[in-house]
Amino acid sequence: MTEKKEVLISFQNVGKIYRTGSIVYEALHDVNLEIMDGEMVVILGPSGAGKSTLLNMVGGLDAATSGRILFGGLDITGFDDKRLGEFRAKDVGIVFQFYNLVPTLTAYENVALMKELGIEIMDPGEALELVGLGDRKDNFPSQMSGGQQQRVSIARAIAKMPRLLLCDEPTGALDTKTGQEVLKLLQLQSKQYGRTVVMVTHNSAFADIADKVVLVRDGTVSDIKYNENPLDADKLEW
Numbered sequence: 388m389t390e391k392k393e394v395l396i397s398f399q400n401v402g403k404i405y406r407t408g409s410i411v412y413e414a415l416h417d418v419n420l421e422i423m424d425g426e427m428v429v430i431l432g433p434s435g436a437g438k439s440t441l442l443n444m445v446g447g448l449d450a451a452t453s454g455r456i457l458f459g460g461l462d463i464t465g466f467d468d469k470r471l472g473e474f475r476a477k478d479v480g481i482v483f484q485f486y487n488l489v490p491t492l493t494a495y496e497n498v499a500l501m502k503e504l505g506i507e508i509m510d511p512g513e514a515l516e517l518v519g520l521g522d523r524k525d526n527f528p529s530q531m532s533g534g535q536q537q538r539v540s541i542a543r544a545i546a547k548m549p550r551l552l553l554c555d556e557p558t559g560a561l562d563t564k565t566g567q568e569v570l571k572l573l574q575l576q577s578k579q580y581g582r583t584v585v586m587v588t589h590n591s592a593f594a595d596i597a598d599k600v601v602l603v604r605d606g607t608v609s610d611i612k613y614n615e616n617p618l619d620a621d622k623l624e625w
Protein backbone atom coordinates (compact mmCIF):
# COMPACT_ATOMS: atom_id res chain seq x y z
CA MET A 388 0.00 0.00 0.00
CA THR A 389 1.38 3.39 -0.87
CA GLU A 390 0.71 6.22 1.54
CA LYS A 391 -0.63 9.44 0.14
CA LYS A 392 2.00 12.14 -0.05
CA GLU A 393 1.65 15.87 -0.26
CA VAL A 394 3.39 18.22 -2.62
CA LEU A 395 6.30 19.93 -0.85
CA ILE A 396 7.85 21.84 -3.73
CA SER A 397 6.24 23.02 -6.90
CA PHE A 398 7.95 24.70 -9.88
CA GLN A 399 5.64 26.57 -12.22
CA ASN A 400 7.18 27.67 -15.52
CA VAL A 401 10.44 28.50 -13.83
CA GLY A 402 13.26 30.12 -15.77
CA LYS A 403 16.72 31.27 -14.82
CA ILE A 404 18.85 33.73 -16.74
CA TYR A 405 22.43 34.52 -15.79
CA ARG A 406 23.88 37.85 -16.80
CA THR A 407 27.64 38.31 -16.87
CA GLY A 408 28.43 41.76 -18.16
CA SER A 409 26.71 41.96 -21.54
CA ILE A 410 26.40 38.19 -21.85
CA VAL A 411 22.98 36.75 -21.15
CA TYR A 412 22.70 33.00 -20.64
CA GLU A 413 19.45 31.13 -20.21
CA ALA A 414 20.37 28.30 -17.83
CA LEU A 415 16.79 27.09 -17.28
CA HIS A 416 13.49 27.59 -19.05
CA ASP A 417 9.94 26.28 -18.69
CA VAL A 418 10.63 24.08 -15.70
CA ASN A 419 7.50 22.46 -14.30
CA LEU A 420 8.07 20.02 -11.49
CA GLU A 421 6.51 18.70 -8.31
CA ILE A 422 8.44 17.17 -5.47
CA MET A 423 6.45 15.31 -2.83
CA ASP A 424 7.04 15.41 0.89
CA GLY A 425 9.40 12.61 1.91
CA GLU A 426 10.29 11.74 -1.65
CA MET A 427 13.74 10.67 -2.78
CA VAL A 428 14.42 12.51 -6.04
CA VAL A 429 17.39 12.04 -8.34
CA ILE A 430 18.14 14.77 -10.88
CA LEU A 431 20.07 13.37 -13.82
CA GLY A 432 21.55 15.00 -16.86
CA PRO A 433 24.72 15.83 -18.78
CA SER A 434 27.24 18.46 -17.73
CA GLY A 435 25.96 21.98 -18.23
CA ALA A 436 22.32 20.86 -18.52
CA GLY A 437 21.23 22.99 -15.55
CA LYS A 438 21.08 20.44 -12.72
CA SER A 439 22.92 22.51 -10.11
CA THR A 440 21.01 25.62 -11.11
CA LEU A 441 17.76 23.70 -10.58
CA LEU A 442 18.92 22.30 -7.22
CA ASN A 443 19.95 25.75 -6.02
CA MET A 444 16.49 27.07 -6.76
CA VAL A 445 14.82 24.12 -5.00
CA GLY A 446 16.60 25.18 -1.81
CA GLY A 447 16.23 28.93 -2.23
CA LEU A 448 20.00 29.34 -2.71
CA ASP A 449 19.41 31.22 -5.89
CA ALA A 450 16.37 33.09 -7.14
CA ALA A 451 14.39 32.26 -10.26
CA THR A 452 14.22 34.92 -12.97
CA SER A 453 10.72 33.93 -14.02
CA GLY A 454 7.92 31.65 -12.90
CA ARG A 455 6.98 30.60 -9.38
CA ILE A 456 8.41 28.24 -6.81
CA LEU A 457 6.18 27.10 -3.97
CA PHE A 458 7.46 25.41 -0.83
CA GLY A 459 4.78 23.89 1.35
CA GLY A 460 2.28 26.08 -0.49
CA LEU A 461 4.25 29.28 0.21
CA ASP A 462 5.56 31.26 -2.72
CA ILE A 463 9.29 31.52 -1.98
CA THR A 464 9.90 33.46 -5.19
CA GLY A 465 8.30 36.36 -3.36
CA PHE A 466 10.57 36.08 -0.30
CA ASP A 467 13.08 38.84 0.37
CA ASP A 468 16.68 37.91 1.25
CA LYS A 469 15.96 37.84 4.97
CA ARG A 470 13.03 35.43 4.72
CA LEU A 471 14.87 33.32 2.18
CA GLY A 472 17.81 33.11 4.58
CA GLU A 473 15.51 32.02 7.40
CA PHE A 474 13.89 29.43 5.16
CA ARG A 475 17.27 27.97 4.21
CA ALA A 476 18.53 27.98 7.78
CA LYS A 477 15.49 26.16 9.10
CA ASP A 478 14.29 23.87 6.35
CA VAL A 479 17.21 23.08 4.05
CA GLY A 480 20.28 20.90 4.63
CA ILE A 481 22.94 20.84 1.94
CA VAL A 482 25.62 18.31 1.04
CA PHE A 483 28.22 19.25 -1.56
CA GLN A 484 30.59 17.21 -3.68
CA PHE A 485 33.70 18.40 -1.84
CA TYR A 486 32.26 18.31 1.71
CA ASN A 487 32.96 22.00 2.52
CA LEU A 488 34.18 21.24 6.04
CA VAL A 489 36.22 23.76 8.01
CA PRO A 490 39.72 22.21 8.08
CA THR A 491 40.71 23.72 11.44
CA LEU A 492 37.67 22.31 13.25
CA THR A 493 37.06 18.73 14.42
CA ALA A 494 34.13 16.66 13.16
CA TYR A 495 32.19 17.60 16.28
CA GLU A 496 32.99 21.30 15.92
CA ASN A 497 32.09 21.29 12.23
CA VAL A 498 28.60 20.12 13.15
CA ALA A 499 28.38 22.33 16.26
CA LEU A 500 29.23 25.35 14.10
CA MET A 501 25.61 25.43 12.96
CA LYS A 502 24.55 26.42 16.47
CA GLU A 503 26.94 29.34 16.44
CA LEU A 504 25.25 30.51 13.26
CA GLY A 505 22.04 30.66 15.28
CA ILE A 506 20.54 27.49 13.86
CA GLU A 507 18.76 25.11 16.18
CA ILE A 508 20.34 21.65 15.98
CA MET A 509 20.36 18.29 17.71
CA ASP A 510 23.38 17.30 19.81
CA PRO A 511 26.38 17.20 17.38
CA GLY A 512 27.57 13.94 18.93
CA GLU A 513 24.20 12.37 18.23
CA ALA A 514 24.26 13.59 14.62
CA LEU A 515 27.69 12.00 14.18
CA GLU A 516 26.37 8.75 15.72
CA LEU A 517 23.62 8.73 13.11
CA VAL A 518 26.16 8.67 10.29
CA GLY A 519 28.31 6.04 12.04
CA LEU A 520 31.05 8.41 13.15
CA GLY A 521 30.49 8.37 16.91
CA ASP A 522 34.13 7.42 17.45
CA ARG A 523 35.51 10.12 15.15
CA LYS A 524 34.20 13.21 16.92
CA ASP A 525 37.64 14.62 17.66
CA ASN A 526 39.18 14.00 14.27
CA PHE A 527 40.02 16.88 11.96
CA PRO A 528 38.97 16.57 8.30
CA SER A 529 42.57 15.83 7.25
CA GLN A 530 42.52 12.81 9.59
CA MET A 531 39.50 11.26 7.88
CA SER A 532 38.87 9.51 4.56
CA GLY A 533 36.80 11.19 1.85
CA GLY A 534 33.79 9.06 2.75
CA GLN A 535 34.11 9.92 6.42
CA GLN A 536 34.38 13.62 5.62
CA GLN A 537 31.28 13.35 3.47
CA ARG A 538 29.49 11.65 6.37
CA VAL A 539 30.47 14.57 8.63
CA SER A 540 28.97 16.92 6.08
CA ILE A 541 25.78 14.82 6.07
CA ALA A 542 25.74 14.92 9.89
CA ARG A 543 26.06 18.70 9.68
CA ALA A 544 23.20 18.90 7.19
CA ILE A 545 20.82 16.62 9.12
CA ALA A 546 21.67 17.98 12.59
CA LYS A 547 19.11 20.72 12.12
CA MET A 548 16.53 18.13 11.09
CA PRO A 549 15.64 19.88 7.85
CA ARG A 550 12.57 18.98 5.84
CA LEU A 551 14.65 19.08 2.72
CA LEU A 552 18.09 17.61 2.12
CA LEU A 553 19.85 18.73 -1.06
CA CYS A 554 22.92 16.99 -2.42
CA ASP A 555 24.98 18.00 -5.43
CA GLU A 556 27.11 15.08 -6.67
CA PRO A 557 27.57 13.83 -3.07
CA THR A 558 29.58 10.81 -4.21
CA GLY A 559 31.49 12.60 -6.97
CA ALA A 560 34.78 12.52 -5.09
CA LEU A 561 34.35 9.02 -3.63
CA ASP A 562 35.16 5.47 -4.71
CA THR A 563 32.29 3.09 -5.39
CA LYS A 564 32.16 1.39 -1.99
CA THR A 565 32.34 4.62 0.01
CA GLY A 566 29.93 6.28 -2.39
CA GLN A 567 27.47 3.48 -1.75
CA GLU A 568 27.62 4.04 2.00
CA VAL A 569 26.82 7.70 1.43
CA LEU A 570 23.91 6.85 -0.87
CA LYS A 571 22.61 4.43 1.77
CA LEU A 572 22.64 7.19 4.36
CA LEU A 573 20.84 9.58 2.04
CA GLN A 574 18.20 7.01 1.11
CA LEU A 575 17.67 6.32 4.82
CA GLN A 576 16.95 10.01 5.36
CA SER A 577 13.96 9.68 3.09
CA LYS A 578 12.83 6.14 3.92
CA GLN A 579 13.29 6.21 7.70
CA TYR A 580 13.07 9.87 8.65
CA GLY A 581 10.62 11.02 6.00
CA ARG A 582 12.85 13.82 4.76
CA THR A 583 12.65 14.99 1.21
CA VAL A 584 15.98 14.23 -0.44
CA VAL A 585 16.97 15.75 -3.76
CA MET A 586 20.23 14.54 -5.25
CA VAL A 587 21.96 15.74 -8.40
CA THR A 588 24.21 13.32 -10.23
CA HIS A 589 25.39 12.51 -13.71
CA ASN A 590 25.60 8.80 -12.82
CA SER A 591 22.50 7.26 -14.37
CA ALA A 592 22.87 4.10 -12.25
CA PHE A 593 21.72 6.13 -9.23
CA ALA A 594 18.30 6.54 -10.80
CA ASP A 595 17.32 3.11 -9.45
CA ILE A 596 17.34 4.19 -5.79
CA ALA A 597 15.00 7.15 -6.33
CA ASP A 598 11.23 7.36 -6.05
CA LYS A 599 11.32 9.94 -8.82
CA VAL A 600 13.93 10.58 -11.50
CA VAL A 601 14.03 14.02 -13.11
CA LEU A 602 15.93 14.20 -16.38
CA VAL A 603 17.36 17.60 -17.19
CA ARG A 604 18.54 18.41 -20.68
CA ASP A 605 19.35 21.71 -22.39
CA GLY A 606 18.04 23.79 -19.51
CA THR A 607 14.72 22.12 -18.92
CA VAL A 608 13.09 18.99 -17.49
CA SER A 609 12.97 16.62 -20.45
CA ASP A 610 11.39 13.64 -18.69
CA ILE A 611 10.22 12.39 -15.29
CA LYS A 612 10.26 8.73 -14.34
CA TYR A 613 8.98 6.90 -11.29
CA ASN A 614 10.21 3.78 -9.54
CA GLU A 615 7.38 1.87 -7.93
CA ASN A 616 9.92 -0.09 -5.89
CA PRO A 617 13.18 1.83 -5.58
CA LEU A 618 16.28 -0.31 -5.23
CA ASP A 619 18.03 -0.39 -1.84
CA ALA A 620 21.22 1.63 -2.17
CA ASP A 621 22.90 -1.48 -0.71
CA LYS A 622 22.15 -3.39 -3.86
CA LEU A 623 23.19 -0.72 -6.32
CA GLU A 624 26.06 -1.60 -8.65
CA TRP A 625 27.96 0.74 -10.88
Ligand SMILES: Nc1ncnc2c1ncn2[C@@H]1O[C@H](COP(=O)(O)OP(=O)(O)OP(=O)(O)O)[C@@H](O)[C@H]1O
Pocket residue numbers: 405406407412413414432433434435436437438439440441589
Ligand atom coordinates in the same frame (compact mmCIF):
# COMPACT_ATOMS: atom_id res chain seq x y z
N1 LIG B 1 26.68 31.97 -12.05
C1 LIG B 1 26.61 31.72 -13.35
N2 LIG B 1 26.80 32.67 -14.27
C2 LIG B 1 26.71 32.40 -15.59
N3 LIG B 1 26.41 31.21 -16.10
C3 LIG B 1 26.20 30.20 -15.24
C4 LIG B 1 26.29 30.39 -13.83
N4 LIG B 1 26.03 29.21 -13.21
C5 LIG B 1 25.80 28.33 -14.20
N5 LIG B 1 25.89 28.91 -15.41
C6 LIG B 1 25.66 28.25 -16.72
O1 LIG B 1 24.39 27.63 -16.70
C7 LIG B 1 24.45 26.34 -17.33
C8 LIG B 1 23.96 25.29 -16.37
O2 LIG B 1 24.91 25.18 -15.30
P1 LIG B 1 24.75 24.11 -14.13
O3 LIG B 1 25.87 24.36 -13.19
O4 LIG B 1 23.38 24.18 -13.60
O5 LIG B 1 24.96 22.75 -14.92
P2 LIG B 1 25.05 21.26 -14.36
O6 LIG B 1 23.99 20.46 -15.05
O7 LIG B 1 25.02 21.27 -12.88
O8 LIG B 1 26.48 20.77 -14.88
P3 LIG B 1 27.58 19.84 -14.17
O9 LIG B 1 27.10 18.42 -14.31
O10 LIG B 1 28.80 20.09 -14.98
O11 LIG B 1 27.73 20.27 -12.75
C9 LIG B 1 25.90 26.15 -17.76
O12 LIG B 1 26.02 26.45 -19.13
C10 LIG B 1 26.67 27.15 -16.93
O13 LIG B 1 27.80 27.60 -17.61
Ligand SMILES: [Mg+2]
Pocket residue numbers: 438439440555
Ligand atom coordinates in the same frame (compact mmCIF):
# COMPACT_ATOMS: atom_id res chain seq x y z
MG1 LIG C 1 26.44 20.84 -11.39
